[in-house]
Amino acid sequence: MKIRLFTLPNFITLGNLFCGAMATVSALVYDDLTMAFYWVVLAAVCDFFDGMVARMMGLSGPLGVQLDSLADDISFGLAPSAILFTLFNRVNDGVLPNWVGFVCFIFAAFAALRLAKFNIDEEQHTEFRGLPTPAATLYVVALGWSVEHSGIMAGVNVWGVLVTTLVLALVMVSNLPMFSLKFKGFGWKGNELRYLFMVFSLALLLMFGVESVLLIIGTYIATSATLAAINSSKS
Numbered sequence: 001m002k003i004r005l006f007t008l009p010n011f012i013t014l015g016n017l018f019c020g021a022m023a024t025v026s027a028l029v030y031d032d033l034t035m036a037f038y039w040v041v042l043a044a045v046c047d048f049f050d051g052m053v054a055r056m057m058g059l060s061g062p063l064g065v066q067l068d069s070l071a072d073d074i075s076f077g078l079a080p081s082a083i084l085f086t087l088f089n090r091v092n093d094g095v096l097p098n099w100v101g102f103v104c105f106i107f108a109a110f111a112a113l114r115l116a117k118f119n120i121d122e123e124q125h126t127e128f129r130g131l132p133t134p135a136a137t138l139y140v141v142a143l144g145w146s147v148e149h150s151g152i153m154a155g156v157n158v159w160g161v162l163v164t165t166l167v168l169a170l171v172m173v174s175n176l177p178m179f180s181l182k183f184k185g186f187g188w189k190g191n192e193l194r195y196l197f198m199v200f201s202l203a204l205l206l207m208f209g210v211e212s213v214l215l216i217i218g219t220y221i222a223t224s225a226t227l228a229a230i231n232s233s234k235s
Contacts, residue, residue: 004059004063005063007059008057009050009051009053009054009059009060009064010063010064012046012050012053013046013047013050013064013067013068013071014067014071015042015043015046016043016047016050016068016071016072016074016075017043017070017071017074017075019039019042019043019075020039020043020071020074020075020076020079021074021079022039023036023037023039023040023043023075023079023082024036024074024078024079024082026039027079027082027083027085027086027144028082028085031090033083033086033087033141033145033147033148034144034145034148034149036083036086036141036144037141037142037144037145037210040075040076040079040080040137040141041141043071043076043079044075044137044138046071047068047072047075047134050064050068051064051068065119069115069116072111072115072133072134073111073112073115073133075137076111076133076134076136076137077107077108077109077111077115077133077137078105079137080107080108080111080136080137081105081106081107081108081165083143083144084104084107084140084164085101085104085105086144087143087144087147087156087161088100088101088104088158088161089101091156091157091158091160091161092158093158095157095158096158100162103162103165103166104162104165106165106169107136107140107165107168107169109169110170110172110173111133111137111169111172114130114131114132114133114172114173115133117129117173118132127178127179127180128177128178128179128180129174129175129176129177129178130173130174130176130178131172131174131176131221132178133172135217135220136168136171136172138213138217139168139218140164140168142210142211142213142217143156143164143214145211146210146211146214149210150211171221176225176228177224177227177228178220178221178224179193179194179197179223179224179227181194181197181198193223197219197220197223200216200219201216204216
């Protein structure tokens with residue numbers, strides 16, 4: 001089988017990986033969570049366009065699927081782990097041994113599990129099972145941004161960082177049904193929740209900026225859990 005390595009979609013996916021690596025360096029080496037935020041956002045842009053370009057050019061294939069997951073675990077696994085580790089070191093102040101901070105990299109390990117599960121799970125075409133890695137990452141990078149720009153450092157402690165890491169990691173690999181933002185056409189029927197959530201999210205972003213992402217992701221998880229409980233009670 002002839003494998004084409006050097007295609008435009010693959011280069012875009014590698015751009016995703018490169019941005020994730022730069023975000024990791026920004027957090028671990030330069031202690032710069034603002035720059036890490038921008039690199040992760042750029043990685044997400046690459047992640048959005050690589051599949052689209054592949055479909056437009058007729059270059060979709062198994063190589064792209066595997067490469068995409070590898071890149072995603074750097075940008076949406078290792079990079080957010082590096083941000084959490086940096087936050088841990090900032091707020092630890094001798095409360096816990098430094099090595100406890102390595103717990104933050106459980107996020108990267110569970111992100112890899114989540115991505116592998118997504119690749120083979122046939123039930124995730126219309127809804128997700130577990131929190132998508134980009135959503136979990138958005139929460140982490142928004143937390144890092146908020147710490148540097150909103151003066152909430154006093155509200156973030158070492159236990160909060162560890163709990164955030166473990167909760168996000170567990171929700172990523174859970175079987176909790178979570179609604180997808182993939183639209184079924186552009187009509188209202190069948191897309192009611194998606195449109196309402198997008199309007200809600202856009203309103204919060206316009207009013208409160210990046211910090212609102214924390215509330216948006218929290219609302220996404222809570223709404224999905226509530227719907228799952230309602231559907232479970234009906235069955």
